[in-house]
Amino acid sequence: MTAWRRPCRSTWSTRSPTTTGSRCGRTPRSSTGGGSGRLEWIGLRDTRTGATERCDADGLFLLLGAEPRCEWLPPQIATDDHGFILTGRDVPPEAWVDGVPPANLATTVPGVFAVGDIRAGSMKRVAAATGEGASVVPLVHAHLA
Secondary structure, eight states, X not given: OEEESSOOOOTTOSSXXXXXXXXXXXXXXXXXXXXXXSOOEEEEEETTTOOEEEEEOSEEXXXXXXXXXXXXXXXXXXXXXXXXXXXXXXXXGGGSBTTBOOOTTBOSSTTOBOOGGGBTTOOOSHHHHHHHHHHHHHHHHHHHO
């Protein structure tokens, strides 16, 4: 989560003294916010220690899905060092068939495609994920044909 405009001396900051960040999975926390007709502040509470902090804020960016949850996938599907699924030219060359990389959204397993936040190198935005979802449909049709 990133709040911007006014300085906040948060111990949870990941970018600068003017942002309040969350590094997914590192410090469990809850948040609140408020204002008069618009966002004016956010409150953070460390759920382990109970420590709280209130910071002035004019905006908030919330990034969900920053930590992939694909442990359940078979090991044949290649992932990067952070656990995101490799597709297309990001697939290691030794997994390419006849020296040709998989299709743009295809993984190392034929017929398995990855789109959206789980894909390595994706934009991590709803609109981008929606576009990738639409783009993969012809690949699925071609595979099933």
